[in-house]
Amino acid sequence: MKRTKVKLQLQSPSISMDGSAIMLSEAIAKKWKIPLRQSLQLQYGSYQQEVMVVPVSQTASVMRISEPLLSRWGLTHGDQLCLQYRPGTRQLLIGPLIGVLVSRVYTSNPDKPFGASTAFTRELTDACKLYGAAVFFCTPDDVQSQSETIRGWQYTNKWVRSTFPIPNVIYNRLTSRKLENQVNVQQFLGYAKSEHSAIFFNEKYLNKTEVFDALRKESGLQVYLPESYLLKSPQLLKMMCVKHPVVFLKPITGSLGKGIIRIRRNPEGTYTCHFTDLSGARRQSYPSLSTLFSAISGKIKSQNYQIQQGINLLTVGGRPVDFRALVQRDEAGAWKITSIVARIAGNDHFVSNLARGGTLSTVKEALSRAGTAAASGGYSKLQLAALRIAKGIETQVSGHFAELGIDLALDTQGRVWLIEVNSKPSKDDNTPLSAEERKIRPSVKRLVQYARFISKF
Structure with missing residues (x-):
């Protein structure tokens, strides 16, 4: 795909006060076959303005726009955006504009309005500048069912609250199902998609049972799936506990290892x-x-649980280890492995989440420290499994996903197993271990590259 970035500049008031004329580098107009001095539609997100293009004979890739139009659209002198021309509709588009749905804003802390996620929002802003995109952040309270504008936050050397058009791409970083299922959020998303062709990705949280049931339908993926069911009866619990020495009960909508119960059958017939x-x-x-x-029936009545076969995991220093693969769509829309890290469970824990005392390691180091033949070739097996599972989710689960956190395990025989799939992977768990990559992580760059691709910029 040919791609052009333009730098926005203020044009002289004598050219156009109302924004009806814009000035564009002659070379760009020629490259895109943009008609000159004819009526076109300039579009930024859902904002539109009828304009005519006046050529500028200079080599720099610039677009000069009147100050009133820049201000009205929330753009500033020096912004760099991608440009494209669609001759069929006579539209001249600049963007993409990315809107990120976040759970809350801490207005009492202007330097860290998004709490622990502020570093990620700054990083995403930097990545957008690098690739010629724009980004803003908004909460469920900022969206209305059929509004043409959204209030949100943008970083311009400080955090500023502004009004934005409906963006080209909406990225869901809401951290609870309750927030993403709010009526105003769902109505707004439906309106943005149907009326403005906005692209919405990472649409929803994934339900553990839904994922396993869906992946069982995909040829070749059953090999990665431990036996699991939605726990509905004591008979099912008995069948699984008789069949497997260890089983896990997991809340189907849980995260961070909360609420997981491990059941071990003891030789004398008791259970721990x-x-x-x-x-x-x-x-x-x-x-x-x-x-x-009887002891756990109260939990099961108040929340749905998945019962899953226990796996005899590889260990490092006696502690279980699993692996988080971050799989994302790239600049061509294809699933690619961005990173895989090993997560070693903390002392007195049987889950490896960092929130529960787990520690990060490189895959190579963890497999080496495991010190067993079962670890041989483990990295390539994990990569293959992660990619196949991501493609299986795409095929079998409804919704548009652009990144998935896929938790995998290797057992003591070297077999790969799927633990769970997370559609809202943490932006901290996959932090690169090498300091030189901390500026803009590959995972953040890939988000913007995919946003450009899917919005046809």
Whole structure:
């Protein structure tokens, strides 16, 4: 795809006060076959303005726009955006404009309005500048069902609250199902997609049972799937506990390892449960499955749980290790591995989440420290599994996803297993371990590259 970046500049008031004339480098007009001094539609997000193009005979890639139009559209002198011309509709487009839905803004802290996510929002802003895009951040409170504009936040040497058009691309970083299912959010998204062809990705949280049921339908993926079901009865619990020495109960909408229960069958016929909490894992023994089920029945009634076969994981220093693959769509829309990191469980924990004391390691180091033949060739097997699972999600699960956090495990026989798929991967878990990559991470660059591709910029 041919791509042109233009630098926006203020034009002389004598050219056009109302924004009806813009000035564009002659070379760009020629390259895109843009008609000169004829009526065209200039478009930025959902904003439109009827203009005519006046050529400028200079080599620099510039577009000069009147100050009132720049100001009205929330643009500033020096902004760089991609440009394209669509002759069929006589549209001259600049962008892409990316809107990011975030959960909340801390207005009392102007330097860190997005709390722990502020560093990521700054990084995404920098990546947009690098690739000729614009980005703003908004919350569910900022969107209305059929509004043509959105209030949001943009970084211009400081955080500024402004009004924006409906963007070309909407990226969902909402951190709860409750927020993304709000009526005003769903109505706004439906309107933006249907009326303005906005592209919305990472549409929803994934439900663990939904993912496993969907992937079972995809040829060749069953090999990665531990036996799992939606837990509905004591009979199902008995069947799984008889069949497998260890099973896990996981809330189907859980995250960060919250609420996971590990059940181990003991040789004498008793059962030991480990419950996760913030301080570690609480242990409780039960003389029979019926007493165990009675003890956890309250949890199961209040929340749906998935029951899953336990896996005999590789360990590092006696602690279980799993792997988080970040898989993203690239500048051509194809799924690619951006990173894979190893996560080693903390002391007294059987889950590896960083929030629960887990530590990061490179895959190579973790496999080396595991010190077993089962780790041989593990990295390439993890890569293959992650890509195949991402493509399976694309085929079998409804919704548009552009990045997935895919949690994988290697067992003591060297077999790869899927633990879960996260459609809202943390922007901290995959932080590169090498300091020189900290400026703009490849994962953040790839988000903007995909946004340009999918919006045809």
